[in-house]
Amino acid sequence: MMSNLEFAPPKYAQIVQAIQTRIEDGTYPVGTMLPSEARLVREFGSGRSTVVRALQILSMQGWIEREHGRGSFVKGVPAHGAERSHAGASAFDAPENAGDTTVTAAGRAAAPAVVAEALNVPENSPLIRRQRVILDEGSPSELVTLWFPLDIASGTDLGDTGVIAIGAREHLQALKQVRPARITERLSARLATVEERRLLATEEGAPVLAILATVLNAENAPIAVADIVLPGDLHELEDSYPAT
Amino acid sequence: MMSNLEFAPPKYAQIVQAIQTRIEDGTYPVGTMLPSEARLVREFGSGRSTVVRALQILSMQGWIEREHGRGSFVKGVPAHGAERSHAGASAFDAPENAGDTTVTAAGRAAAPAVVAEALNVPENSPLIRRQRVILDEGSPSELVTLWFPLDIASGTDLGDTGVIAIGAREHLQALKQVRPARITERLSARLATVEERRLLATEEGAPVLAILATVLNAENAPIAVADIVLPGDLHELEDSYPAT
DNA sequence: GACGACCACTCGTCCGATCAAGTGAGTGTC
DNA sequence: GACACTCACTTGATCGGACGAGTGGTCGTC
Numbered sequence: 001m002m003s004n005l006e007f008a009p010p011k012y013a014q015i016v017q018a019i020q021t022r023i024e025d026g027t028y029p030v031g032t033m034l035p036s037e038a039r040l041v042r043e044f045g046s047g048r049s050t051v052v053r054a055l056q057i058l059s060m061q062g063w064i065e066r067e068h069g070r071g072s073f074v075k076g077v078p079a080h081g082a083e084r085s086h087a088g089a090s091a092f093d094a095p096e097n098a099g100d101t102t103v104t105a106a107g108r109a110a111a112p113a114v115v116a117e118a119l120n121v122p123e124n125s126p127l128i129r130r131q132r133v134i135l136d137e138g139s140p141s142e143l144v145t146l147w148f149p150l151d152i153a154s155g156t157d158l159g160d161t162g163v164i165a166i167g168a169r170e171h172l173q174a175l176k177q178v179r180p181a182r183i184t185e186r187l188s189a190r191l192a193t194v195e196e197r198r199l200l201a202t203e204e205g206a207p208v209l210a211i212l213a214t215v216l217n218a219e220n221a222p223i224a225v226a227d228i229v230l231p232g233d234l235h236e237l238e239d240s241y242p243a244t
Numbered sequence: 245m246m247s248n249l250e251f252a253p254p255k256y257a258q259i260v261q262a263i264q265t266r267i268e269d270g271t272y273p274v275g276t277m278l279p280s281e282a283r284l285v286r287e288f289g290s291g292r293s294t295v296v297r298a299l300q301i302l303s304m305q306g307w308i309e310r311e312h313g314r315g316s317f318v319k320g321v322p323a324h325g326a327e328r329s330h331a332g333a334s335a336f337d338a339p340e341n342a343g344d345t346t347v348t349a350a351g352r353a354a355a356p357a358v359v360a361e362a363l364n365v366p367e368n369s370p371l372i373r374r375q376r377v378i379l380d381e382g383s384p385s386e387l388v389t390l391w392f393p394l395d396i397a398s399g400t401d402l403g404d405t406g407v408i409a410i411g412a413r414e415h416l417q418a419l420k421q422v423r424p425a426r427i428t429e430r431l432s433a434r435l436a437t438v439e440e441r442r443l444l445a446t447e448e449g450a451p452v453l454a455i456l457a458t459v460l461n462a463e464n465a466p467i468a469v470a471d472i473v474l475p476g477d478l479h480e481l482e483d484s485y486p487a488t
Numbered sequence: 489g490a491c492g493a494c495c496a497c498t499c500g501t502c503c504g505a506t507c508a509a510g511t512g513a514g515t516g517t518c
Numbered sequence: 519g520a521c522a523c524t525c526a527c528t529t530g531a532t533c534g535g536a537c538g539a540g541t542g543g544t545c546g547t548c
Contacts, residue, residue: 010501030423030462036528047503049293052529060304068529069510076425076462086485169487180487187483189433189453189476207451207476209433215487232433232451239431241330243413243424243459254531280498291533296499312499313540491548498541504534511528518521 011046015054018044023063023074034064034072078242085237088185088213091144091226093167100135104199105145106161115147118214118225128153130168133199136234140200143229152178152223168224169215181218187211189232196229207232255290259298262288267307267318278308278316329481332427332457335388335470337411344379348443349389350405359391362458362469372397374412377443380478384444387473396422396467412468413459425462431455433476440473451476 009017022028035043040051055072058064062078096103109129116123127147134142146158146168153159156175164171172178192200192208202208211228253261266272279287284295299316302308306322340347353373360367371391378386390402390412397403400419408415416422436444436452446452455472 012501031421038528049504050502053501055529066529067510069512069527071511071528076423089485089487182484183487184482184484187431187453187481188479189451189474191449191451205435205449207433207435209431209453230433232435235432237431238428240426240428241333243333243427256531282498291535293534294532296501297531299499310499311540313497313542315498315541489548491546493544493546495544496542498539500538500540501536502538503536506533507531509528509530511526513524513526515524516522518519 011044012050012053012057015040015044015046015051016057019054019058020063024077028074030074030076032074033070034074036071085239086183086185087211087228087230087237088183088215088226091146091213091228092169092180092215092224095166096132096163097165100138101132102135103130103132103161103163105129105131107159111147114212115225115227118212119147119149119222121149126150128159130158141231141234143196143199145227145229147225147227148223152176172223178223179217180215180223182216182220183213184216185211185213187237192229192231200229200231202231209235209237255288256294256297256301259284259288259290259295260301263298263302264307268321272318274318274320276318277314278318280315329483330427330429331455331472331474331481332429332459332470335390335457335472336413336424336459336468339410340376340407341409344382345376346379347374347376347405347407349373349375351403355391358456359469359471362456363391363393363466365393370394372403374402385475385478387440387443389471389473391469391471392467396420416467422467423461424459424467426460426464427457428460429455429457431481436473436475444473444475446475453479453481 019028019034023030028034034040034055037048037051037055041048044051055064055066059066059072063075064072065075066072094101107129108126110124111119111121111127113123115127116125119127121127127149129145129147131143131145133140134144136142148158152172156171157164158168158171169180188210189207190210192202192206196202196208197204197206209230209232211226211230213226213228215223215225217223263272263278267274272278278284278299281292281295281299285292288295299308299310303310303316307319308316309319310316338345351373352370354368355363355365355371357367359371360369363371365371371393373389373391375387375389377384378388380386392402396416400415401408402412402415413424432454433451434454436446436450440446440452441448441450453474453476455470455474457470457472459467459469461467
C-alpha cells in the first residue's frame, strides 16, 4: 500500500516481535498476564489464528507460558543455552603449540581399564596415546592424555612425537572420514596417582578433578577418549544454566 | 468414537509423532522429501492447517527443513542440547522427605567466606542455613547445605527444623515473590573438612567434589546458595553435549 | 538450441468460524 | 458456612477456504 519495494515481515512475526519488545522493556512485566487473544486480535487487527500462531511461537521459545482457561503469562527473556566449560571439547581442539604445552608422550600404549571400557575394547589393547602437560605461569596445571584406536590414528601424525600445530579433532577430520558428533564427560574427584604427581609436580594426598571425555560419532561409536587431570587447588569449573 | 474414556492426544501431535517415528526408523530417510502437505492431509484425514502445524513444529525442532515451492525435507533426528546432571537445581528441588534424607541443621548461621561472596553480603553476616545429609544404601553419600538471606527466608519454614515435604524452590515460590531464573555452579575437587568428614563419615584425606551453586533471579541478583559436597569415591557427574 | 509462456505442484500466510474445555467469580439454595 | 449451579472469559483444536509466491517441468515459438 504505502510502498512498493518495502519488505514486510509476515504479520505473525511482527506480533512476535512487538510482544518480545514489550517484555524486554517492561511494558509487560514478568509474571503478569498478557492481553487476551481477543484483545490482541483487536489491537493488531488480525485474525485470531494469526495471534495464536505468534503466541505459540513465543511459548515455544520460552518467552511466555500459556495456561488453558487462564491466560498467557510473561515468563521473561528466555535465558538461552547453558554456558559451561567443555573440558573435553577443548582437549581435542587445542593445538599443541599454543601456550606452555609440552608433549610428554606419543605412541603405542596399553589401554587402562577405564579407557578400554570407554572405547569398547579389551583392557590392555594397544592404542595410540598422546599426552601433554600444560603449564600455567611456569608450573604444571593440567595433564591431558588422548587415546585413539589404532585404525583411527593410522595414517595420521597422532602417534608421532612431533608437535601437532592444530587440534587433534581438526587433524583427524582433515586426514580421515571421522566426524565427531557428541562428547560425553564423566567427572570425579580422586587423589592423584604417583604418575600424575610426577608430571604435575604435586604433593602426596593432593586431590584432583578427573574428567574422562569420550568422543562419539553419529552412530554413537567411540572415536577417542581424553583423560584430563586437574589439580584440585588450581581449578574450578563453571557452569551456568536456566532454572527451568 | 471407539472409546469414551480413552485419552487421545491432539491430532497435530499425533502427526508429529508419526513423522518422527518414520524418520527414526528410516521410513523417511535423511535428505529425502517428505510427502507433500496435500498427501499428508489425505493420509491423516485432517485439514491442511493441522498438517501444516505439525510440520512447523517438526521444522522448529530441527527434524525437517521446509523449502518454499519445493517441499519438506528430512534433516534427521535433532542432536539435542546438552544433557547434564544439574546438581545445583536438584538441591533446590528435592523434597526432604524423599529417600534417606536427614535434616542435620536449620536456623541462623554466619556466612562463610565463599557463601558470603556468592550472595554478595559481608562475611559472617547472619543467614538462614539448612543442611541435610542424603544416605545411599545406609551410608552418607551427599551433604547439601542451603543458604538464604534473611529477608528471603523470612515468612517461610526454611529456618525451622521440621521436614519440608516439597523442594526449597517450590516452597519459596509458593510463599514469596521469588522467581529463580538462572543457576550458576562452581565445581572443584578438594579434601573434606573436619566437619564434612564427621557428617559424611569419611576418612581423613578423602577427596570430595564440591559444588557451589548460586540461584539468581531475573535481575541476576543472588537468591540462595547451595553448597553440595560429594565424596569422590562415590560420585561421578555425567555430561553430554554435541561436538559441533 | 535459446527463450519465454504456461502450468502443475509445492509451501507461506491469513482469515473466520465452530466446538471443546479449563478457570474463577458470582449467585442462590440448603 | 458449604455446596452446586451458572456464566463470562479464557485458551485449545480443528476445519476449509482463500490468495500469494517459489520451483521445475512441458511445450511452442523463434
